[in-house]
Amino acid sequence: MNGRTGLRMAAGAAAGVAVLAGVRAIRAAAHGPNGAHAAHAPGGARAAHDGGRRTYTRSITIYRSPREVYEFWRNLTTLALAVERVLQVEPLDDTRSRWVIDGPANTEIVFTADIVTDEPAEVLAWRAEDSPVPHEGRVEFAEAPGARGTEVRVWLSYEPPVGGLGAAVARLTGDEPDQLLREGLRRVKQVLECGEVIRVEGQPSGRGRLAERITELVDHRVAAGGRS
Amino acid sequence: MKALCWEGVNELSVEQVPDPPILNAQDAILKVLASSVCGADLHLIDGYMPGMRDGDILGHEFLGEVVEVGPGVRGLTVGQRVVVASPIGCGGCWYCQHGAWSLCDNSNPTVGMAEKMWGHSPAAVFAYSHVLGGFAGSHAEYVRVPFADHNAFRVPEALPSDSAVFASDSVPTGWLAADLCGIVGGDVVAVWGAGAVGQMAARSATLMGAGRVIVIDRFDYRLAAARENLGVETLDYTEVDVLEALNEITAGRGPDRCIEAVGMEAHEPGLGYAYDRVKQALRMHTDRPSAIRQAILACRKGGTVSMVGSFAGAVDKFPLGAFMNKALTLRTGQQPGQHYIPHLLQRMAAGEIKPGYLNTHPLPLEDGPRGYDLFKNKRDACLRAVFHPSAFHPAAA
Numbered sequence: 001m002n003g004r005t006g007l008r009m010a011a012g013a014a015a016g017v018a019v020l021a022g023v024r025a026i027r028a029a030a031h032g033p034n035g036a037h038a039a040h041a042p043g044g045a046r047a048a049h050d051g052g053r054r055t056y057t058r059s060i061t062i063y064r065s066p067r068e069v070y071e072f073w074r075n076l077t078t079l080a081l082a083v084e085r086v087l088q089v090e091p092l093d094d095t096r097s098r099w100v101i102d103g104p105a106n107t108e109i110v111f112t113a114d115i116v117t118d119e120p121a122e123v124l125a126w127r128a129e130d131s132p133v134p135h136e137g138r139v140e141f142a143e144a145p146g147a148r149g150t151e152v153r154v155w156l157s158y159e160p161p162v163g164g165l166g167a168a169v170a171r172l173t174g175d176e177p178d179q180l181l182r183e184g185l186r187r188v189k190q191v192l193e194c195g196e197v198i199r200v201e202g203q204p205s206g207r208g209r210l211a212e213r214i215t216e217l218v219d220h221r222v223a224a225g226g227r228s
Numbered sequence: 229m230k231a232l233c234w235e236g237v238n239e240l241s242v243e244q245v246p247d248p249p250i251l252n253a254q255d256a257i258l259k260v261l262a263s264s265v266c267g268a269d270l271h272l273i274d275g276y277m278p279g280m281r282d283g284d285i286l287g288h289e290f291l292g293e294v295v296e297v298g299p300g301v302r303g304l305t306v307g308q309r310v311v312v313a314s315p316i317g318c319g320g321c322w323y324c325q326h327g328a329w330s331l332c333d334n335s336n337p338t339v340g341m342a343e344k345m346w347g348h349s350p351a352a353v354f355a356y357s358h359v360l361g362g363f364a365g366s367h368a369e370y371v372r373v374p375f376a377d378h379n380a381f382r383v384p385e386a387l388p389s390d391s392a393v394f395a396s397d398s399v400p401t402g403w404l405a406a407d408l409c410g411i412v413g414g415d416v417v418a419v420w421g422a423g424a425v426g427q428m429a430a431r432s433a434t435l436m437g438a439g440r441v442i443v444i445d446r447f448d449y450r451l452a453a454a455r456e457n458l459g460v461e462t463l464d465y466t467e468v469d470v471l472e473a474l475n476e477i478t479a480g481r482g483p484d485r486c487i488e489a490v491g492m493e494a495h496e497p498g499l500g501y502a503y504d505r506v507k508q509a510l511r512m513h514t515d516r517p518s519a520i521r522q523a524i525l526a527c528r529k530g531g532t533v534s535m536v537g538s539f540a541g542a543v544d545k546f547p548l549g550a551f552m553n554k555a556l557t558l559r560t561g562q563q564p565g566q567h568y569i570p571h572l573l574q575r576m577a578a579g580e581i582k583p584g585y586l587n588t589h590p591l592p593l594e595d596g597p598r599g600y601d602l603f604k605n606k607r608d609a610c611l612r613a614v615f616h617p618s619a620f621h622p623a624a625a
Contacts, residue, residue: 198352198375199251199252211282
């Protein structure tokens with residue numbers, strides 16, 4: 001996309017925030033998490049259980065200016081570097097964008113994200129009401145003291161679908177919303193600070209295929225970090 | 229390719245494994261020319277460090293020839309001979325940007341375990357368990373180096389690989405140990421441990437202006453190596469009372485700076501089952517005093533203790549009273565190799581630091597298990613075994 005269109009797209013990219021937090025949560029939620037999540041929600045994230053609604057907050061410090069971090073979030077091209085599983089995203093107008101996400105079992109999740117607050121270098125908030133998992137979110141950018149960069153705080157709230165077997169699978173594979181949120185924050189931090197998300201899957205080892213797969217699953221489970 | 233793998237506690241074997249691919253744009257692949265054993269590996273081999281998995285490739289102190297670079301690598305080209313820092317830095321986080329490379333925020337892709345054990349995750353380290361990233365190690369024909377522009381350093385031509393390989397870890401760790409001490413002219417420096425790191429710490433202390441350097445160990449041949457190669461004094465703790473001897477040497481003051489270069493004798497990896505194993509191991513090692521405890525008791529009032537041996541968990545009976553009442557400073561860390569290596573390679577090229585004598589056992593990779601046996605059991609006057617998976621043919625580069 002060219003510069004002008006790029007800006008327009010970026011303007012529609014509150015969905016980017018949704019991708020970071022909400023969408024990944026949606027994908028996980030589409031596995032069918034049940035109430036057990038909220039009951040055992042990690043202490044570091046203030047997870048509330050309000051009539052079945054889930055709310056998560058997570059934060060990370062990124063060694064870049066608030067302006068730079070904000071702009072990264074607003075730009076679909078850069079955001080795509082940090083986010084997995086987005087099949088397609090298109091701007092609908094200045095505040096709305098349409099997202100297609102790779103769902104579980106080869107399904108596609110389609111929804112529209114609508115920016116409700118946009119204060120450059122300070123805050124972005126969005127809402128997605130036509131989603132299979134309606135959600136809203138907010139991300140704040142604050143200058144960290146001592147020239148440490150930017151403190152990024154994400155707040156995410158959604159209505160999980162009716163629970164099911166998928167929840168256990170999601171937890172096992174690490175596809176649960178809070179972990180996805182922490183993982184997403186780390187990915188954005190890495191892309192902004194050092195240009196890529198470091199990988200270890202695919203390295204050589206003396207393990208057989210099955211043992212290697214198990215190792216990758218365990219590594220993935222501990223990939224996210226963040227207080228839990 | 230061939231690789232030396234950890235196959236369970238005290239089980240090593242050379243296995244046929246896939247070659248390492250480029251996984252990130254900033255990766256480089258090296259053909260490994262020299263890869264050293266390290267005392268820290270023993271904690272992995274003996275099962276004291278959690279997070280090892282059967283089949284992990286060992287080795288974190290190495291030098292090699294660049295054979296492939298990812299599209300994001302700017303400063304390296306195929307054919308160059310480079311030495312690589314053991315901790316992996318991303319180059320862009322606040323820590324790397326401030327020279328604290330071993331505290332990198334981004335290089336560990338599996339931060340969860342470290343955060344549980346330690347509160348936060350430091351940098352990843354090559355082949356240092358899945359707590360620190362699970363990166364495949366260098367005891368192999370080829371190794372992948374992430375963020376290669378930041379972690380691989382060109383080796384001056386005059387330096388042979390068997391000496392330059394120690395710029396990867398032993399030399400910078402020794403340098404860090406002395407640097408943390410804040411040595412001022414004439415200081416008396418005592419070093420616990422005459423392994424490669426202790427030897428390099430002693431040399432670094434001398435270069436930084438120490439008045440006297442005393443190395444403490446129980447292996448004669450290691451103490452002799454320190455005396456002969458570094459011109460320092462030595463104490464055999466099985467023959468003398470170390471605290472008394474150090475007080476006598478300093479006329480009652482105690483050493484100004486004390487360096488611990490031994491590592492975890494007592495630790496708790498944070499998991500109950502592992503703790504029991506450690507306690508068991510402790511009973512097996514009751515003849516070895518805790519070096520850090522002794523260093524704190526020996527150090528002069530207001531002095532500095534610098535700890536560069538590896539620890540993983542918690543220790544028992546840490547002498548907090550001596551530490552507090554003598555107003556000591558304790559400093560520690562994994563080496564920020566990227567911060568030191570360029571300068572240390574220059575000193576090595578100038579002959580100020582000559583670590584080549586540490587390589588007592590150059591071996592082919594196939595002899596990996598035997599190399600660790602020699603090293604661990606201090607057989608055949610082994611200071612370090614260095615494996616040579618491939619030969620360097622600069623003409624072909």
